Amino acid sequence: MSIELYHHGSSVCAAKVRLALAEKGIKWDGHYLDILAGEHHNPKYLKLNPKAVVPTLVHDGQVIRESTVICEYVDDAFSGPKLKPKDPLIQANMRLWTKLVDEEVHPSVRPITYVATHRHKIMEQSPEEVEEHIENDPDPFWRARKRGWIYDGFNAPDVKAAIQLFNKLLGDMETSLQDTNWLVSNEYTLADTALTPYLNRLEMLSLMKMWDKRPNVTRWFENVKSRPSFQPAIFEYFPEELRTFMIENGRKAWPKYQKML
Ligand SMILES: N[C@@H](CCC(=O)N[C@@H](CS)C(=O)NCC(=O)O)C(=O)O
Structure with missing residues (x-):
């Protein structure tokens, strides 16, 4: 196999x-x-x-x-622990989270990451190479947005809505986690898997203040981090130099994002 x-x-x-x-x-x-x-x-x-x-x-x-x-x-x-709940209703609730991640959370993490840090890495290239990077994106919608993130940075039109979406997301997670250990039940599911890299991204970009008054999200993220899957899946393939670069740029970005909340 x-x-x-x-x-x-x-x-x-x-x-x-x-x-x-x-x-x-x-x-x-x-x-x-x-x-x-x-x-x-x-x-x-x-x-x-x-x-x-x-x-x-x-x-x-x-x-x-x-x-x-x-x-x-x-x-x-594959065999192994089931990551989808058996109960159809809980499974539907799990899919509401994974759908939200696909439709709203992921499109919002892109501007936040590009503007805070990725654009600085891309801009290390020559102007022609930067243009090539943008033009190579086969999707005209993302191409136009990427152009804005790279050249206009924090002034790109979709940045404020993106950071506000994360604020709402964290509020919704806080509510969902009121009565259960994990997002849709007391069992870990693909809903938890789906949200983990996004909370990690916010933390890497120094945006963890967004949940310091959200104790359920804080507890959930601590539990996520203590699972044996977290460290290898999130960091084993993260080049140290890129990780440091993102953390340093994230620190500088926080005051700008804070003003948009
Ligand atoms: N809907 C896709 C989105 C994949 C996606 O946006 N991947 C990003 C990294 S997280 C990427 O490859 N970006 C390359 C680029 O923007 O040039 C999925 O869930 O697999």
Whole structure:
């Protein structure tokens, strides 16, 4: 059996899949693509993932895309602890969280990350290479937004709404975690897997003050971090230099984001 994952260290979507694989205890082989250097735009990878995004899972030659779909596939296709609740209602509640992550949380983490830090890494390249990086994004919607994040930074039009969405998300998590240990029940599920890389991203960008008065979120994140899956899935593939770069830039970004809340 072969399980290959195309991924990158700082990618939240890839981290989500690495978490699911670690929770199931599955061994996999990695293909590391430096998305900040544009390695995901190479024609060979575009055949696997025409949207030019990571992650992509290849299981015995079959290609599976989209991190949420991959996580469910991993849970269904392999043995190990079940990450989807059996109860259909709790399962529906789990999917409301994973849908929210796909539709709102992920599109909002992108501006926050680009503006605070990724744009500085991309801008280390020549102006022509920066343009090439933007133009290589096959999706015109994301291409236009990326252009704004890179050149306009905190003034890009979608940044304020993105940080406010996270504030609302944390409030909703606080409420959900009032009566249960994990997001949808007392069992850990893919809802918890899905949110973990985003809270970690906020923490890396010095945005943890957003939940210092939210004790349930604080407890949940501490519990997430104490799971054996957390450290390897989140940090084993994070180049130290990039991690330091993101943390340092995040510290400088917090006062600007704070004003938008
Ligand atoms: N809906 C996709 C989104 C994947 C995605 O946006 N991946 C980001 C990293 S988290 C990426 O590859 N970005 C490359 C780029 O923006 O150039 C999924 O869930 O797999």
